[in-house]
Amino acid sequence: MVRFVLTRIASAIPTLILVSVAVFVMMRFIPGDPATLMLGDLAQPGQVEAMQHQMGLDQPVVVQYLIWVGNVLTGDFGHSIGSGQEVLPLILDRFAVSSTIVFLAVLVASAIAVPAGMLAAWKQDSLRDIAVVATSTFLLSIPSFWLGLMLMLIFGLYLGWLPIVGYVPFSRDFAQAALYVILPVITLVLVESGPIARMARASTIEVARLEYITHARAKGLSESAVMWRHAFKNAFAPTLTLIGFVLGSLLSSIVVIETVFTIPGLGRLLVDAIYARDYPVVQGSMLFVAFIYVAVNLLVDLIYPLLDPRVTA
Amino acid sequence: MIARALGRPGLKFNAIFGIIVTGTLILLAVFGPWIAPYDPLKLDLPSRLSGPSPLHLLGADEFGRDVLSRLASGARTSAWIAFATVVFALITGTVFGVLAGFLRGWVDRVIMMVNDAFLAFPGLLLALGLMAVIGASREGIILALGLAYMPIVVRVVRASVMSIREREYVEASRVMGNSEIITMARHVLPNCVAPIIVLATTMFGWIILSESALSFLGLGVPPPAPSWGNMLSTARPYIGQAPHLIILPGLCISITLLGINMLGDAVRDWLDPKM
Amino acid sequence: MPTADKNTMLSVRNLSISVGPSGKRIVDELSFDLASGDMLALVGESGSGKTMAARSILNLLPAPLVTTADSSIRFEGQELIGIAPKALRRIRGAEIGMVFQEPMVSLNPAVTIGEQMAEGLRLHRDMSRAEIKDRSLAMLERIQIRDPGKCLAAYPHEFSGGMRQRIMLASVMLLKPRLLIADEPTTALDTLVQRDVLDLMVELTRENGTAVLLISHDLGMVSHYVNSVTVMCEGKAVEQGSSIQVLHAPQHDYTRRLVDALPKRSAGGSRKAVDGPPLVEISNVVIDYPGRPRLFARAERKRAVDGVDLTVRRGETLALVGASGSGKTTLGRAIVGLVRPSGGTISFLGKAIANDRSADAREQRRDMQIVFQDPYSSLDPRQSIAEIVTEPLKLDTELDRKRRTARMDEVIEEVGLSRDLLERFPHQLSGGQRQRVAIARAIVRRPAFVVADEPVSALDMTVQKQILLLIRSLQERYGFACLFVSHDLGAVEQVADRVAVMQDGRIVEIGDRDDVFDRPRHAYTRALLDAAMLIDRRFADGAGARKAVAQ
């Protein structure tokens, strides 16, 4: 077990190196730099160069990269060019926000969509099934930001039930925090339930065709016992992979929702940093996102054998 | 599926709906410019933000440009981008997926390492970077989205190649004396086609979504050329004043996706030997 | 038509099963009775509806299949068709136990054996945890599972097919049901284990007065264990009666064909014409499978073949028999180059070929072919039969399209396939036809050597016989050599010139067919043969069978 985890982490190192190099090169490739942006049309002759020198941007890219990697290895991710904040605490701060929303959303979406998909599959072509299939296909077809805007319009603006912008950490005021995350979480839940329900349904149909399900019935088990005790684990295994994928990709694509609802999350941090050419923040958060992606995959791989003992971790 | 409840016979409901929607999309993409009443870029400042009227059937946008014409022209943009991206991602993804899955060993390891790096790399930054390097253009988006979706294709193809290469008919081909390349081309690839086609239809929908999300963040199709996504994003400030500007492109995206998803379902059922 | 008497437990009347309410009939007006403590066999060709008839008793028909309105299934006086779900669940498992045809897929891969065994007991019998565990352990011991304690905590994939089949049986019999339905319960087992399992079943029947409905294609086994037989053909019961009666004096045409198809030793014994030069020489071959990577320990390699020496001469048939998992398939695959030996040499026509992947070696390998154990999975589902059969010919650049077609036609005819199958795809053929396509593909280039891995195990008697005859006749015509891998001694007896017996990766005995069958030297060979004799020989010898029934 320990060995497995260690080798998996070790095998992720080249991936992380590749990502960091790509980010570094790409950021330096894109026209515009932080010094220019900071001074804008107010720049006096020579000031941009002076600032670039101060930021160390006049050195060769390879040297810049090596310095950065050296610092990262000692745990120093540098300081944001824009705000001067330390990058790592900044990232962790923002990640706490994004992950709260993403995990909450994925949890709720799974809790709703997995049973819905399985119940639908259990009685294929029943009214229940049609309802689930139609709903999930429909949800699958709505752009998340559009849905977010519409929800915001209805519940925030017209009905005035929920706050629209901002975020309160759960650690500060639980009730307030809950109010603020409702809309973004609901948006994500609606958008992500579609694929999860469909996956749960498809894999349950696959499993329901198998002989051991019939065999469980032949033992005299009730339908619900057959479903939960025999079908669930087997059907949930592929769904888990999808949920892991959703989790991993959401952490990098949540920026759209964060934009709509003005949530100070990791996605916004990254995008704003890209626009502001805040190199240390971009590099740090990209590395972090890649790391999280690897970690989520590892987690899925570790849980998988519990569901399907044929697969050893 | 739904049709089964609605009482067959004939084609299933989802297939019919999917074909109609996709057909309309293709027609719009091909004949859009002839159908549209105006040039989608023509300004008409007096009509700015006006709702549906005889002059502008579906209203006009913040520059008084005809929304109907822009939607039609946007269909072409969206469809072309989605199509080109799917083709790009499929071809590159299949090549790498087959190589990795069939040859295994270090080829597999290297491809999968790069692939994982791609997967872990937010597509957004990729899009921004490429756009900055290539210049804001459709080609940039196609490349960016293509590179973002390629790793998924690589994974799916590799997985099915790996399961197929263990089948006995592949071994039979080897015993017959066929070289690895012939075995791959004649026995492995054709049997991966089903999952790839299913993935392609699903991806088509994802890409339309991603393009609109990119445009929403200001990284998509460079204006003034309309795409549904950038129409949505530029219309955002007018959500209260001219709701049709935001509802119409949103509806176009949703209906198209619904059609494509249903078509995808139909294709899946059709390719599934057990149904 | 049988009539129900007082101690009838199961009484099936006019059972008809159709695809959908008005579709084609899979089972047509089937009627039979079964008394407690009795055994009834359903026999018949593949696809005749045996399994579906059995499933309908527990109301477990797969989706589009339904029983027709006038069917009736009475169990201890209670009508089972249209019974309320709750009452049905009380009967399932507790009163009627069922063992399914495919042991590989009948156990839930995600649930431990212990849990799957305990489930029924917990549901139907009022027992404490400890009691349940004790009972399970005792049962596992009886079916000869080594280390039953460990077995309870293990998952199905950790067992071989034969073991899984026994575990299935155990989990059903654990509840001591009044009626046991066993669908081909021994297909994955070698003769030795097969006998043990059936003996156990009989024993339980005696102990508990359980009635058994046995489904099998193996007439030898049926004749040995079962009192009454119903023969099915295309959904209809074509003949019913006591097993002795039916099998020894078949009335119906179809039954007669079935019985005639039983393998018998070809007259004349081993052919002497096979003393040619060695074609394939195997010396001291060792084959290891890399084990699963373990979490803490290093991967345990699994030795499948352990130092085998073997020679196959031109034109002869060497049969390789032995227990399931003894390494037969592995050896065959190694010869054609699909598995790399980790030691020893394999030479073909005097040239060492193992571990050689060069184009040269490929060229040479074209002269030897393999017919896989499972023909279905060895045929590309996307190729038509014509494409499959002509594909090997494409490697011959000298052959143009016309000559290829001519060659194909020839081979198709030789294996007895009709020409209108050529445009079909593998899934549109029956098992026997697929097997013949696989053989056609193997011989289309006229190879010098063919490995035939269990070419008949999946087939019913009539088809089996055709295939065996085909191999024999092709061999006479082309003189190719054949390594015939099988666990079916009857089939071996019919086609082999020489026989090699494998046990745990080693060859324990090798010799002329008659020598091995009549004068076995190794204890394992003797045990194998004894077990087979018990079943097959007694049937061949009518008096023995009658004696067995009388007991």
Added chain:
Amino acid sequence: QEQPKTGGTLKVRINADIRATDGLNRDANTDTVLHQIFETLVAYRADLTVGPALAESWKVSDDGKTYAFTLRDGAAFHNGDAVTSADVKWNWDRRMDAANQWFCIPFFDGSQGLKVEQVTTPDPRTVVFTLNAPNALFLAQLANVQCNGWVASPRNVGADGKWIADSAIGSGPFKLKEWVKGQYVALERFADYKPVKEAPSGFAGSREAYVDEVRFMVIPDTAASETALFAGELDVLPDLESSRVEEAKSRGMTVLSTQGLSWTAILLQTKDPLLSNVKIRQALAHAADINQIAAARTNGVAAGDPSAVAQASSFFDGDFLKWPEYDPVKAKALLDEAGYKGEPIKIQTNTRYQGMYENAVLLQAMLTAAGFNAQLEVLDWAAQLDNYLAGKFQIQSFGYSARLDPSLMYGVILGDKATDPTAQWDSKEALDLYTKSMATTDPGQRKALFKQLHALMAKDVPILGLYYEPSVDAVSPKVKGYSVWPAANPRVWGVWKSE
């Protein structure tokens, strides 16, 4: 007129978090927030003249070379320390230290003419600046909003000589309460604030505050911030898009607007082979209907203004509107004359600033109508800025930051393109006029100089001025006493909330 009352919290939108509290690392949001906490010696009034702030009065010597400022009576820092002339000098020296990279150093070190030779502190309430020569812009530069040349307590700096992170001890009407990064900056009323006598105007005059707390909310998304305003979660939304005025009004918001100082212009690369031809530039000027663009973009709030002198400026009069009139036919004729054969002309723009984008779209349509082959090239803002700094463009849709004096604006566009690629207008004659306009302190003379400059520009067409971005703010109806001014930075003093 309602009586001001104290109390309550005012929520004001900023579209990005502030960068720092030291005034060196700055942007527009940072300026806005910090100017509520800190005070410059002098500050702009709403009419763009310079008025008192931390200094209640000042005296200029007859030779125009020394300025003696008297600090406001009772001025104190938020930590209770009195503000002394020594603090002023300390701040000045710190700012002028090259190591701190204050971007306004060139305004005062002689590199652009003006040089502060000496700062002395004869008594605690008097500070004297000595210049190398009389200069019209000295006070204006001291008041420069973007320079953040305010006076902070020396306690903001630690023993290591570095600004203590997030420290903000100023002398303004509000003190920093809490800065939750990425979310909001909260200020609270400084109870001991003693305002000057002069009535509030712009950043100058009395800064008496009424609300207890001000929260600058970081809301990057425009649509979200409007929604928040309409839903009552926000009180002040500065910089409302002009096109959104109707909508805001219809929802009961108070919309305030005034002429602005940010010049919105189309940059023309006069070194480009095509655009170096003055006929083509003139054709461009004839093809663009700047009044229509201004009307469409600002909803009629601002009129077209092709000159570097803003309508809000006291120097402005009708002469500054003289410009090649809108005449597509003439444009076509000029094009033919110049031998234009439909070579493509790229207009660079970005979607970060909606105004720049919309101007580009409108211009493209007009140019196309006049026979140009104009194409849009939409870039990332940072990339466009890079091109601006390097002079890499044919046409660029651009907007200048607010310059509070016409000389400053001319200073930006004038220059030698060989050494300064950001210069748009490379003309010896114009440069001389510009230099004169700075050395002259008499307003009448300066105005005449500006007129000459503009006449030259109308002939040369080195840049196509469109209009000055008006300041349009929307406030919730509960907010009273709020006003807008040309410099656009919101002020939260003098504001109270009703009910």
